[in-house]
Amino acid sequence: MLSRTLAPALFALAALSGCTTVASTERPAPAAQVEQRGPVTILVSIDGFRADYLQRGVTPNLAALASEGIEAPMRPSFPTKTFPNHWAIVTGDRPDRNGIVANNMEDATRPDEKFTMASDDPFWWNDVEPIWVTAEKAGVRTATMFWPGSNVPWGATQDKEWPRAIHGGARPQDWAQFNQQIGGTQRVNMVLDVLRRPDAIRPRFVTLYFDTVDTAGHVKGPDAPETTQAIAEVDAHIGELVAGLKAMGQPANLVILADHGMAARSADRIIPLDTVANPADYRIVESGPYASLAAIPGHEKALEAALLKATPHMQCWRKGEIPARFHYGTHRRIPPYFCLADTGWEILPSKPKGTITGGNHGWDDRAPEMQALFIANGPAFAKGAKAPANGFANVDVYPLLARLIGVTPRASDGDAAALSGLLAR
Numbered sequence: 001m002l003s004r005t006l007a008p009a010l011f012a013l014a015a016l017s018g019c020t021t022v023a024s025t026e027r028p029a030p031a032a033q034v035e036q037r038g039p040v041t042i043l044v045s046i047d048g049f050r051a052d053y054l055q056r057g058v059t060p061n062l063a064a065l066a067s068e069g070i071e072a073p074m075r076p077s078f079p080t081k082t083f084p085n086h087w088a089i090v091t092g093d094r095p096d097r098n099g100i101v102a103n104n105m106e107d108a109t110r111p112d113e114k115f116t117m118a119s120d121d122p123f124w125w126n127d128v129e130p131i132w133v134t135a136e137k138a139g140v141r142t143a144t145m146f147w148p149g150s151n152v153p154w155g156a157t158q159d160k161e162w163p164r165a166i167h168g169g170a171r172p173q174d175w176a177q178f179n180q181q182i183g184g185t186q187r188v189n190m191v192l193d194v195l196r197r198p199d200a201i202r203p204r205f206v207t208l209y210f211d212t213v214d215t216a217g218h219v220k221g222p223d224a225p226e227t228t229q230a231i232a233e234v235d236a237h238i239g240e241l242v243a244g245l246k247a248m249g250q251p252a253n254l255v256i257l258a259d260h261g262m263a264a265r266s267a268d269r270i271i272p273l274d275t276v277a278n279p280a281d282y283r284i285v286e287s288g289p290y291a292s293l294a295a296i297p298g299h300e301k302a303l304e305a306a307l308l309k310a311t312p313h314m315q316c317w318r319k320g321e322i323p324a325r326f327h328y329g330t331h332r333r334i335p336p337y338f339c340l341a342d343t344g345w346e347i348l349p350s351k352p353k354g355t356i357t358g359g360n361h362g363w364d365d366r367a368p369e370m371q372a373l374f375i376a377n378g379p380a381f382a383k384g385a386k387a388p389a390n391g392f393a394n395v396d397v398y399p400l401l402a403r404l405i406g407v408t409p410r411a412s413d414g415d416a417a418a419l420s421g422l423l424a425r
Helices: 006-019 051-055 060-068 082-091 131-137 184-195 212-220 225-247 300-307 394-405
Strands: 040-046 142-145 205-210 252-257 270-272 282-286 290-295 314-318 337-341 346-348 374-377
Touching: 040 082, 040 225, 040 394, 051 060, 060 225, 060 252, 060 374, 082 131, 082 394, 131 142, 131 205, 131 394, 142 184, 184 205, 184 225, 205 225, 212 225, 225 252, 252 394, 290 300, 300 337, 337 346
Parallel strands: 040 205, 040 252, 142 205, 270 346
Antiparallel strands: 252 374, 282 290, 290 337, 314 337
């Protein structure tokens, strides 16, 4: 709207110009130059998007990005849970080293506390620096539209007493506290909004997170029509992102992936732990596709005698004897005993009274049902490039991201050579 003081002058000028017959000698102003934008790196997580979901015929936007870029199944880290794997992707270290060893965990130095997916205390997150902190230290601005741990000031300390003030630490320049009620379109628009900023305050690395595919897989199961519908809806949001980037002339290197897959669960595939060992001998820390336990003091021998014997559809180990291929068992937060069920089977405290439906994850990271989506597309990627034929691990994404962003990665579990062939020289 015109201001009251400016409008009369403009209208008078228009009237004057309408009466004059003198030809103007002024040259027309040059057309506004289109801003030349450098590529931004966008890391997108579609939680629970199993690699073979891409074959359901309901993902035209993801399929187009895959056909023009690189697509391959990606091996998650063990255990195949949400928080451990999201942290592995952005730190390059597997859960056994990055400190987020489970969705629910304990630490002997904090006996009165337990980590859950709502825990924001930096104490739980401070083992390994995430890539947005590395980038910010190097002068690369970052923004996160949700990502587990991105709302936590890394390296900070928090008072144990109310009001639990936080001291120090580093976050992305822009971040959002997770809220499941913020819909997919709104999440995409928030990413596009930060990319519309002037160059001086525009991020060069952005994350985006969707949770609806994982939710549908848990509630209805991986093969349910509701899960297929959720897959289609997230694909539409990917289409919104691509269209929005194109409209503003923003080139982007997109890395779209998942943290894990999903497998169906059933009441017919349950291992009641109280039928394997005496509940008086142990305390359960976590149960489901795997169970982690601590012995009641003085009951170690009795518990080991029960757990370490052969049990159908389940194998148990002392913490230090978990097979090396899992890269799991040295961190202080992993309980002394660990049991893993066959894929599709679950270890529960006791036999459930009701029916069990839906899906879950947490099983062997090499199980086909646990393999995760990976798509890379953008100007930094070589045309016709292929992912390694022998597969790759999600920690290998970390050095790839660092190279895309232009920062020096930390030494990590990630193999910098594993995905280097995807990049244009």
